[in-house]
Amino acid sequence: MLNKRPGPELLPTSVVGSYALPSWVWTAMEAIRAEKYGPTDVRETFDDAVNVAVRDQERAGVDVITDGEMRRWYFVQGFYDSFTGLEQIPPLRTQGVYGYDSPPRYRVVDKITSPKGLGIVPEFEYLRQNTDHAIKMTCPGPLTLTIHMQARKGDAYNGDRVALAYDVAEIVNRELHAMADAGVTCIQLDEPSYSIIPGETHDWVALYNQAVRGIREKGVRLGLHVCFGNLGSRPRGKRRYDWMFPELLEADSDELVLEFANREMIELELLAEIAKAKDVGAGLVDVKSFYVETVEDVAERVRAALEHVPPEKLTILPDCGFFQLPRWLAFQKLQRMVEGVRLVRQELTGSTSSTS
Template identity: 55%
Template sequence: MTAILPPIPTHVMGSHGFPGWFWTALDRIKAGDYGQTDTKETFDDATQLAIRDQERAGIDIVCDGEMRRFFFVQTFYAKMDGLEPVEPLRKTGLYAYDSAPRYRPRQRVTVPRGLGVVEEFQYLKTQTEKPVKATCPGPVTLSIHVQLRPGDAYGNDRLALCWDFVPAINAELRALVDAGADYIQIDEPSAAIVPGQIGEYVKMFNACVEGVRARIAYHVCFGNLLSRPRGKRSYRWMFPKLLDTRCHQFVFEYANREMAEIEHWKEIGVDRDVACGVVDVKSFYMESPEDVAERLELCAKFIPVERLSAVPDCGFFPVPRWVAFEKLKRLVAGTRLARRRLGLASPRP
C-alpha cells in the first residue's frame, strides 16, 4: 500500500450494516420480482452507500462493505460445484448457528468460476479515491456450512475438504493482485472456533497466500452470527503456532472481551502489525471517543504504535446501518483522540 496513512490507521473488518430498503429489495429479488438490471442496480447502490458511509465517517482504508454477500459466506456456495443442499437442522425459533443452510458434498468440491471477490474489488476501485482493502474467506471458514457424513465424498475428513478450497482461494488472491489489490484480508474465524488443528490451519493459510504479492492480513475472531460468538473467546491456545503464518498483520477481536489478552503481545513479542478491535459490533452500546482512545492507549502499552491499527471487532452485518455508521464515526473520533494523547503526528496532506 503506497498511500501515506496516519499513525494508527482506521479500517473496517469487512461487512457494513444493511439499510432497511436493501432488506426489502433482497426479498423482492428472491421472489423473482426484479430483473437483471434491477438487481445489479440494487447491489451497486448498496455498495456505494457502504463506501460513502465509511468515507463520511473518516475511515482511512475502506472496503466495499461486502454488500453482495449474505450472512458472511452463504453466498459463496452457489459458486461451487459438487454440493447438494440439505435441510437446516432447525427451522423454528430464533435464527442461530443451527438454522443456517447446509450442504452435502456428493463429489469433490470445486469453484470453477471463482469466488467473485475480484469482481467486488474491481467495482470498489471505481467508487473511491481512498486506500482500499479486499477481503476473502479462508478455507476452514468456507467449510462451515458443509455437513460431512460417512459415504459422502470426504467422509468425516473436514481437513480434506478445506484443502480442496485452497487452490481456488490462491487463484482468487492472485487475480486480486492482478486487478490492483495491494492489501488483502483473509477471514478465518473458524480457525478459532474448531480447536485442535491450528498447525494444519496455518499450513492451509500459507498455501492460500503462496505467490500472492500483497500486504496480507489474517483475521481471526470467535464467530458473529447475529452478534453471537461460537468459539471459546481466547487466542492463547493458538500461540505460538499462529506466528508461523505468512501474514503481515493479525486482525483480532478485543472490545467485546473487555480487551482481555491484549497483554499477551508482551509475552509473545510483536513481529508484525496488529489491528485491534476497539469497537464492539455485538453491542448497541455506543462507545464514546474516550472509550476508544482508552482502549488504544492500552494497546500501545503492549504493541508498538507504528504496528497498531484501529478496527471494529468484526463485520457490521448483524447490526442496522445506523448503528454501524455511528460506531464508525466514534472509532475515528476516538482514534484521533488517541493519536493526540500519544503524541503522534499525522502526515501532511
C-alpha cells in the same frame, strides 16, 4: 519484511469487512428471491448498497475501507452458489431466532470446484472505481468456507474434512491470485472457525498458508482476521486467543486482526508477541453491543493497546463485521472510533490538526 500498510503512518483506522445492510436491501433481497428483479435491477441494487457503505465509511473518516461486503449474504452463505460438488440439505432448525443451527447445510456429492471463482474480483473493480480511499478486500478463509459443508464416509473425500478444506484452499488461492493480478494490494482472510471447528491451530494455519501461497510475494499485504463468530451478534467459539499461540504466528501474513472490545480488553499482552513479527489490527469497538463507545472510551482502549505495540504497527478497527447491526449504530460507532483515534494521534504527535 512486511508489505506496505495502507493509510496514515500512525494508527490507521479500518473496518473488518461487512457494513450494516440498509433496510431497503433486505426488502430487495426478498424481491430478488421471488424473482421480481431483472439482472439490471439486481446489479443496481447492490451497486447502490456498496455506494452507501462506502460513503458512510468515508463520512466517518475511516482510512482504509471495504465495500461493506454488500454483495455477500450472511458472510459466507452467498459463496456456496459458486461451488460445484455440493447438494443443499435442510437446516437443522427453522423456527425461532436465527442462529448457528439455522443456515442451510451442504452435503458433499463430488469434489468441490468453483469454475467461475468466488466473484471477489468484480467486487474489487466496482469499489476501486467508486472511491479514492485506500481499500482492503476480504475473503473468507478456506476453513471457514467449509463450515456449512458436510463430509461423510463414502463421499468424494471419504469424510476427510481436512482434505475437503485443502481443495477449498486451492479455490481461495486462485481467487487471491486473480485479485492480485487485478490490482488488489491489501487482502484480509477471515477465519472465525479456528475457535469453532475441532482441530489444531497448527493444522489450520498450515491450511491458511496453503491458501495464500505466492500472494505476499506479489507485494500484496495480507491480514488474517481470527474472531469467535458473530452470527446474530453471538460469539460461538471459546473467546480466548492464548491457546492459539504461538502457532498463530506461523501464519504467512503481514498482520493479525483480533477482537478485544467485546472481551473487555483482555489478552492485550498478546499484541507485544505479535508485534515482534507482524503488524497488529486491534478490534477496539464492540460490534455486539448497542452501547456506543464514547470518544474517550476509544482513546482509552487505544492507549491501553499502545502499552504493548508501537503506533507504527497498530491499526484500529471494530471487533468484527457490522452486518448484524442497524446502520445508524454502525455509523455512530465508526465516527467515535475515528475521533478517539485522532485524539490519541494528536497526543502522540503533539499536534492539534487531524493527521489522517
